[in-house]
Amino acid sequence: xxxxxxxxxxxxxxxxxxxxxxxxxxxxxxxxxxxxxxxxxxxxxxxxxxxxxxxxxxxxxxxxxxxxxxxxxxxxxxxxxxxxxxxxxxxxxxxxxxxxxxxxxxxxxxxxxxxxxxxxxxxxxxxxxxxxxxxxxxxxxxxxxxxxxxxxxxxxxxxxxxxxxxxxxxxxxxxxxxxxxxxxxxxxxxxxxxxxxxxxxxxxxxxxxxxxxxxxxxxxxx
Amino acid sequence: xxxxxxxxxxxxxxxxxxxxxxxxxxxxxxxxxxxxxxxxxxxxxxxxxxxxxxxxxxxxxxxxxxxxxxxxxxxxxxxxxxxxxxxxxxxxxxxxxxxxxxxxxxxxxxxxxxxxxxxxxxxxxxxxxxxxxxxxxxxxxxxxxxxxxxxxxxxxxxxxxxxxxxxxxxxxxxxxxxxxxxxxxxxxxxxxxxxxxxxxxxxxxxxxxxxxxxxxxxxxxxxxxxxxxxxxxxxxxxxxxxxxxxxxxxxxxxxxxxxxxxxxxxxxxx
Numbered sequence: 001x002x003x004x005x006x007x008x009x010x011x012x013x014x015x016x017x018x019x020x021x022x023x024x025x026x027x028x029x030x031x032x033x034x035x036x037x038x039x040x041x042x043x044x045x046x047x048x049x050x051x052x053x054x055x056x057x058x059x060x061x062x063x064x065x066x067x068x069x070x071x072x073x074x075x076x077x078x079x080x081x082x083x084x085x086x087x088x089x090x091x092x093x094x095x096x097x098x099x100x101x102x103x104x105x106x107x108x109x110x111x112x113x114x115x116x117x118x119x120x121x122x123x124x125x126x127x128x129x130x131x132x133x134x135x136x137x138x139x140x141x142x143x144x145x146x147x148x149x150x151x152x153x154x155x156x157x158x159x160x161x162x163x164x165x166x167x168x169x170x171x172x173x174x175x176x177x178x179x180x181x182x183x184x185x186x187x188x189x190x191x192x193x194x195x196x197x198x199x200x201x202x203x204x205x206x207x208x209x210x211x212x213x214x215x216x217x218x219x220x221x222x
Numbered sequence: 223x224x225x226x227x228x229x230x231x232x233x234x235x236x237x238x239x240x241x242x243x244x245x246x247x248x249x250x251x252x253x254x255x256x257x258x259x260x261x262x263x264x265x266x267x268x269x270x271x272x273x274x275x276x277x278x279x280x281x282x283x284x285x286x287x288x289x290x291x292x293x294x295x296x297x298x299x300x301x302x303x304x305x306x307x308x309x310x311x312x313x314x315x316x317x318x319x320x321x322x323x324x325x326x327x328x329x330x331x332x333x334x335x336x337x338x339x340x341x342x343x344x345x346x347x348x349x350x351x352x353x354x355x356x357x358x359x360x361x362x363x364x365x366x367x368x369x370x371x372x373x374x375x376x377x378x379x380x381x382x383x384x385x386x387x388x389x390x391x392x393x394x395x396x397x398x399x400x401x402x403x404x405x406x407x408x409x410x411x412x413x414x415x416x417x418x419x420x421x422x423x424x425x426x427x428x429x430x431x432x433x434x435x436x437x438x439x440x441x442x443x444x445x446x447x448x449x450x451x452x453x454x455x456x457x458x459x460x461x462x463x464x465x466x467x468x469x470x471x472x473x474x475x476x477x478x479x480x481x482x483x484x485x486x487x488x489x490x491x492x
Contacts, residue, residue: 096235
């Protein structure tokens with residue numbers, strides 16, 4: 001899929017009566033991506049997560065447009081097209097196992113229980129997450145294994161737009177290699193956006209890396 | 223995406239989570255019985271004679287309050303569960319994840335509280351069994367088709383109120399004035415624990431503003447006296463009018479609240 005963002009603006013209003021100023025997180029951002037992997041780097045608070053959530057349709061931009069294969073895509077359309085692996089891997093039901101969580105979120109994305117189970121097992125193998133870990137209650141998993149479940153949730157949708165926000169966080173070396181392979185395979189057919197604070201991994205994941213600063217993207221060499 | 227599959231997924235998720243708190247499940251059923259026993263002994267204390275306000279229903283105090291509690295326990299699920307579930311999803315951090323999927327607002331609403339209604343049905347069965355076998359209650363005059371009609375209209379009305387209440391949670395996270403009114407005044411002014419005829423005259427018009435007043439009265443009359451739709455026409459029309467206004471308003475307001483939260487970026491906040 002070919003993804004374009006033109007002049008994206010996102011302003012977070014200050015809470016009422018807080019006396020604070022609104023936060024301009026995206027300031028006329030332009031972007032072209034896919035098919036293939038694109039890396040996004042930038043310091044903390046530079047707007048990477050806001051960009052990913054906007055492209056995933058989770059939050060709505062205040063200005064600008066997103067085009068998917070040349071057609072305007074509003075937030076509803078983006079939620080159909082995009083799979084997001086958020087920076088925080090704790091957005092799961094802690095009393096349920098990893099497998100049950102994946103079955104639940106798979107159903108919301110239109111997967112049958114059999115499809116969700118088969119994809120969880122296959123992707124788990126690629127990331128070094130065993131069947132026993134998948135069957136373990138989510139709150140009893142290590143942070144790294146929580147991150148693997150979060151990655152499986154995103155990859156198992158097989159979406160034309162895959163957004164991976166800090167996907168390497170907490171992963172061991174074997175899982176990081178497995179993730180790099182998965183990104184490479186997925187990028188053959190989909191637009192994949194990856195952010196990371198580890199430059200080496202980001203450059204291995206994506207052939208092209210852009211830097212987000214002041215709410216806009218700038219080209220960045222390897 | 224099949225809506226039935228989504229609803230089943232929510233029910234399975236909530237069942238598994240509920241089952242993981244086994245003691246809470248058992249204690250909930252015991253609490254229901256203990257609550258009923260309190261009202262049973264209050265009824266015993268004041269004897270079987272009919273208070274003047276109960277004459278219209280032809281029932282002593284305990285059968286009256288038993289029926290109201292069983293009925294309100296179910297329809298009250300609609301009023302409380304949407305806001306409660308939404309708040310739980312916010313604090314768990316799963317609301318944003320669930321609403322990041324292609325799932326639409328209406329299927330989300332339908333699925334979100336499906337487990338609560340199933341559990342309320344189980345509690346209703348506990349009430350029915352306790353009423354029949356522990357407290358020896360019988361309702362020989364009941365007009366069950368009529369009661370079912372009241373039940374359906376009331377459940378829809380309270381679900382709409384619950385959805386509107388959840389809009390406050392979506393936008394303000396904590397501080398829900400509608401839930402405050404529902405929690406604190408429905409029981410007092412709606413005839414759940416005693417007929418509204420007991421209230422002073424100046425409070426009756428306030429009571430008449432609440433759907434619960436019509437719902438409880440119509441249900442009591444259908445079950446205790448066997449009243450049919452013709453006899454309950456006034457209450458049924460009032461409930462239908464509440465539904466005509468509240469159901470579309472609830473669906474629209476919830477959609478608008480979600481859009482607002484997406485625009486302000488507060489979907490994941492709690």
